[in-house]
Amino acid sequence: MPPAINYSVNSLQYAQTNTYRVACKHVSKVICHRLHNDEEQYLVGWKTPKDPLVPPGAICSWHGLAELSASLHHVQLYLESVSAGRRVDGNGQPTTPGLKRKSPDSSDSDTQSAPNFATSLRKDTPLPSRETSVISIGSSSSITTTSEVVSRTFEVYNGILQRKEGKILAKKSRDEGIVKRNAANLPDAPMLQAAAHATTAMAEQQIRIAFENKLGRLRNVRWENYVDNTAPSLDFTFIDSFTLRPGVYRSDPDAHEGCQYPCRQHMGQNIGCEYPRLCTCLEFAAVNEPELKRENEERYQQHLQQKQEKGYFVNTTDLPKRFPYQKPNKDNPHMPSKLQTFYLDQRYPIYECNLNCNCGSVCKSRVVQKGRKVPLVIFKTPNRGWGVKCDEELIRGEFIDTYIGEVITNAEADVRESKAGKDKSSYLYSLDKFVGDAEDLTPDTCYVVDGQFMGGPTRFINHSCEPNIRQYTVSYNKHDLRVYDLAFFAIEDVPAGTELTFDYMDKDEEEEEEVLRQRAEAAADPSNEDKLPCNCGAKKCRGYLWV
Numbered sequence: 013m014p015p016a017i018n019y020s021v022n023s024l025q026y027a028q029t030n031t032y033r034v035a036c037k038h039v040s041k042v043i044c045h046r047l048h049n050d051e052e053q054y055l056v057g058w059k060t061p062k063d064p065l066v067p068p069g070a071i072c073s074w075h076g077l078a079e080l081s082a083s084l085h086h087v088q089l090y091l092e093s094v095s096a097g098r099r100v101d102g103n104g105q106p107t108t109p110g111l112k113r114k115s116p117d118s119s120d121s122d123t124q125s126a127p128n129f130a131t132s133l134r135k136d137t138p139l140p141s142r143e144t145s146v147i148s149i150g151s152s153s154s155i156t157t158t159s160e161v162v163s164r165t166f167e168v169y170n171g172i173l174q175r176k177e178g179k180i181l182a183k184k185s186r187d188e189g190i191v192k193r194n195a196a197n198l199p200d201a202p203m204l205q206a207a208a209h210a211t212t213a214m215a216e217q218q219i220r221i222a223f224e225n226k227l228g229r230l231r232n233v234r235w236e237n238y239v240d241n242t243a244p245s246l247d248f249t250f251i252d253s254f255t256l257r258p259g260v261y262r263s264d265p266d267a268h269e270g271c272q273y274p275c276r277q278h279m280g281q282n283i284g285c286e287y288p289r290l291c292t293c294l295e296f297a298a299v300n301e302p303e304l305k306r307e308n309e310e311r312y313q314q315h316l317q318q319k320q321e322k323g324y325f326v327n328t329t330d331l332p333k334r335f336p337y338q339k340p341n342k343d344n345p346h347m348p349s350k351l352q353t354f355y356l357d358q359r360y361p362i363y364e365c366n367l368n369c370n371c372g373s374v375c376k377s378r379v380v381q382k383g384r385k386v387p388l389v390i391f392k393t394p395n396r397g398w399g400v401k402c403d404e405e406l407i408r409g410e411f412i413d414t415y416i417g418e419v420i421t422n423a424e425a426d427v428r429e430s431k432a433g434k435d436k437s438s439y440l441y442s443l444d445k446f447v448g449d450a451e452d453l454t455p456d457t458c459y460v461v462d463g464q465f466m467g468g469p470t471r472f473i474n475h476s477c478e479p480n481i482r483q484y485t486v487s488y489n490k491h492d493l494r495v496y497d498l499a500f501f502a503i504e505d506v507p508a509g510t511e512l513t514f515d516y517m518d519k520d521e522e523e524e525e526e527v528l529r530q531r532a533e534a535a536a537d538p539s540n541e542d543k544l545p546c547n548c549g550a551k552k553c554r555g556y557l558w559v
């Protein structure tokens with residue numbers, strides 16, 4: 013019989029409330045659940061740290077929700093896999109699909125189903141100071157990962173966790189009648205049977221509260237779910253600006269080139285910049301070509317030629333430019349700023365004034381930098397996961413919010429994608445607008461925004477083949493071609509409460525007939541078999557998400 017073993021106190025931190033908190037970083041995954049003494053408990057599979065396992069040889073142990081408050085997203089992942097019928101055993105093989113959920117007032121417990129070690133412990137052993145059982149390898153001396161451990165056929169012993177002199181001990185039970193379990197196939201049949209009768213309502217409620225708390229930090233965003241009891245992922249942090257990761261650089265805003273003379277505070281009847289030829293911020297802004305053509309046909313032709321050769325970065329000194337936004341409506345100051353139709357249609361990069369511009373904060377060329385003004389709702393859709401809508405009507409050209417997240421190198425994006433599988437691509441947004449406009453800026457060297465684990469509410473926006481919003485490039489530093497804002501604007505009037513969607517493939521509008529032809533072609537193409545079907549419901553739906 014192996015002796016009682018000390019194990020890392022880091023993994024279960026003793027909180028002042030007399031409750032241990034399972035440290036998230038040590039959890040591999042939640043494997044099963046049960047009702048134990050009327051308490052919902054979750055079987056936590058441990059990661060194997062280099063230091064002694066938790067406890068050495070242990071692969072999993074049961075914990076109540078109070079102990080799992082710092083690891084709730086593992087419980088959330090478990091509940092999602094159960095409801096999707098995707099549960100797998102320790103060998104990665106699917107187990108009995110789809111446990112039937114019980115209503116919250118269900119009083120079934122594991123004692124009424126097939127006996128398991130927990131039942132034995134409770135009956136015959138003196139009540140431990142902490143009633144949690146642990147499954148561990150009896151004879152294993154080497155430390156291996158959880159998945160390695162469970163893939164071997166071991167007889168395991170069942171023990172209890174005890175608190176003693178400031179440490180947590182895993183102790184083998186002396187109970188003769190204890191049921192030995194084979195760790196190769198967890199959760200095993202008796203566990204699954206017990207789980208099928210055990211409610212998960214308390215965990216679901218705590219997950220919803222935890223998400224509510226996260227969202228509470230955001231102004232003017234709420235969430236609702238009239239579809240089921242779930243909440244958006246807890247493994248997500250709301251941030252309010254880009255988080256730059258290693259290898260990513262952006263210039264200091266203090267160093268941005270701003271518009272100087274003749275710009276000044278409160279100019280242009282207090283609506284800011286008014287010199288479309290001189291303003292240095294507008295150096296690379298869209299040239300007002302009809303105006304130029306009217307004024308000087310020769311210079312106009314020269315400009316077209318240069319544009320064709322050099323793209324956005326042609327010499328436009330003294331040429332008339334287009335301000336990105338319409339002038340504020342003096343009669344109705346509550347009317348939101350609108351992106352000019354030219355920019356909406358042409359997708360031309362938008363240059364806003366910056367910290368070093370003389371025009372001041374009221375300038376009409378400052379919209380996206382002032383942040384979201386519209387109230388957003390994250391809501392559960394019936395067949396597209398979570399989506400986003402706005403509580404107020406949006407007008408065509410109105411700014412909604414930006415797409416933010418971790419900014420990573422393209423190489424890092426490849427690594428993350430290869431680890432996470434194809435669904436990962438949904439959250440990766442390349443900052444590739446200016447690829448080719450600088451020699452060293454290629455599809456392989458541009459940065460990528462990853463919104464999966466960090467971001468704002470726009471990270472929940474779904475795709476539609478007939479979208480009502482679109483993403484535009486907004487820059488405050490005309491010399492930085494690598495880091496700029498990805499800003500969403502309404503491309504049509506959107507009634508309050510309508511789901512906001514953009515086209516993940518950013519395609520231009522096509523005739524319905526052409527789209528239907530392409531959809532039939534895509535459906536017949538076997539290489540599309542593993543693609544996600546698109547549920548946008550649009551007449552011009554292309555059939556799959558990534559075509």
Ligand SMILES: C[S@@+](CC[C@H](N)C(=O)[O-])C[C@H]1O[C@@H](n2cnc3c(N)ncnc32)[C@H](O)[C@@H]1O
Nearest residue numbers: 396397398438471472473474475545546547548
């Ligand atoms: C950026 S996320 C959008 C938020 C997502 N619905 C969620 O619950 O987190 C992209 C993922 O949403 C789902 N999705 C988005 N648009 C969809 C559509 N039109 N049809 C089906 N699934 C969609 C897909 O699973 C896709 O991988």
